Amino acid sequence: MLDTSSAIGIDIGGTNLRAARVSGAGAILERVSERIDREADAAVRRIVELVRQLDRPEVTAIGIGVPGRVDARRRAVLSGGYLNLAGTALAERVEGAVGKPVAIDNDCNMALVAEIAVGAARGRENVVMFTIGTGIGGAIVQEGQIVRGRGTAGQLGHITVDVNGAPCVCGRRGCVETTSSGTAFARHVLEAGLPSGTTLDEVIRRAAKGDEAAGRVLDAWIRPLRAAIDSAAAAFDPDLVLLGGGLGKAAHRALRKAPALAPWYQCPVMAAELGDDAGMIGAAVSALIEHRSPILPPVPLALATEPSALERPA
Numbered sequence: 247m248l249d250t251s252s253a254i255g256i257d258i259g260g261t262n263l264r265a266a267r268v269s270g271a272g273a274i275l276e277r278v279s280e281r282i283d284r285e286a287d288a289a290v291r292r293i294v295e296l297v298r299q300l301d302r303p304e305v306t307a308i309g310i311g312v313p314g315r316v317d318a319r320r321r322a323v324l325s326g327g328y329l330n331l332a333g334t335a336l337a338e339r340v341e342g343a344v345g346k347p348v349a350i351d352n353d354c355n356m357a358l359v360a361e362i363a364v365g366a367a368r369g370r371e372n373v374v375m376f377t378i379g380t381g382i383g384g385a386i387v388q389e390g391q392i393v394r395g396r397g398t399a400g401q402l403g404h405i406t407v408d409v410n411g412a413p414c415v416c417g418r419r420g421c422v423e424t425t426s427s428g429t430a431f432a433r434h435v436l437e438a439g440l441p442s443g444t445t446l447d448e449v450i451r452r453a454a455k456g457d458e459a460a461g462r463v464l465d466a467w468i469r470p471l472r473a474a475i476d477s478a479a480a481a482f483d484p485d486l487v488l489l490g491g492g493l494g495k496a497a498h499r500a501l502r503k504a505p506a507l508a509p510w511y512q513c514p515v516m517a518a519e520l521g522d523d524a525g526m527i528g529a530a531v532s533a534l535i536e537h538r539s540p541i542l543p544p545v546p547l548a549l550a551t552e553p554s555a556l557e558r559p560a
């Protein structure tokens with residue numbers, strides 16, 4: 247295991263604010279979860295209070311996963327959803343209040359860091375992750391590093407699967423988020439005349455028994471997701487595609503109904519393991535990686551939980 251240092255990881259979700267003190271080996275030592283305040287300033291004040299509550303002398307850094315577009319290198323939140331933290335100087339305010347370094351990143355990047363450190367992608371260096379919930383988020387790790395592009399790469403929910411499709415929040419049409427998110431699933435259910443509140447697992451069960459309406463819903467939801475996964479596989483050639491978020495496990499089951507169509511761009515697809523804990527664990531692990539030792543070069547995420555990798559001489 248690393249050493250005795252730990253970090254605080256915060257996951258800002260659509261509904262809940264989750265915070266935990268996490269060991270250098272990625273284990274949750276203490277946790278708090280509560281409903282989130284949708285007003286940005288109140289939410290930032292509450293985050294500061296939670297950090298103070300969980301803080302201990304051995305805590306060396308704080309990581310915060312934020313929904314929406316985040317430029318992690320500049321520590322800037324560029325856009326948000328229900329709770330818009332753009333322009334709140336989130337990292338600086340928490341840092342100023344607590345006096346310990348703060349790292350922020352997109353929540354999907356944090357979740358993927360956790361899955362590589364202690365979850366389903368343990369030890370992998372090339373991983374693509376789709377986070378499927380109300381919307382669809384994404385994250386990409388190549389050669390052990392998060393792919394950032396100019397700042398916000400990895401928005402896999404905005405892979406186009408239908409050029410004539412429904413309008414998307416991003417301003418374009420037919421993004422996979424418009425066909426295969428939780429929101430899109432509810433719409434397919436209504437359009438097929440199934441009872442509202444029908445779950446994805448119920449649709450999978452009904453479709454397997456030959457229910458035509460359920461079969462149409464499943465097709466409309468899972469085939470575009472398969473197309474997006476195959477596009478990501480073609481673009482990034484990952485070891486593994488992970489499906490996370492609230493619908494990740496069910497999506498993985500549904501994907502049996504939509505196998506890859508051709509051999510060129512295929513790779514294993516797995517469900518993520520850490521569930522709702524991924525964001526907190528990843529935020530803490532990211533903060534430890536970023537603030538452990540600034541004189542050393544970046545360490546591939548897959549090696550980051552090995553003490554020899556973090557503590558080797560530069």
Ligand SMILES: [Zn+2]
Binds near residue numbers: 403404416423
């Ligand atoms: Zn879009």
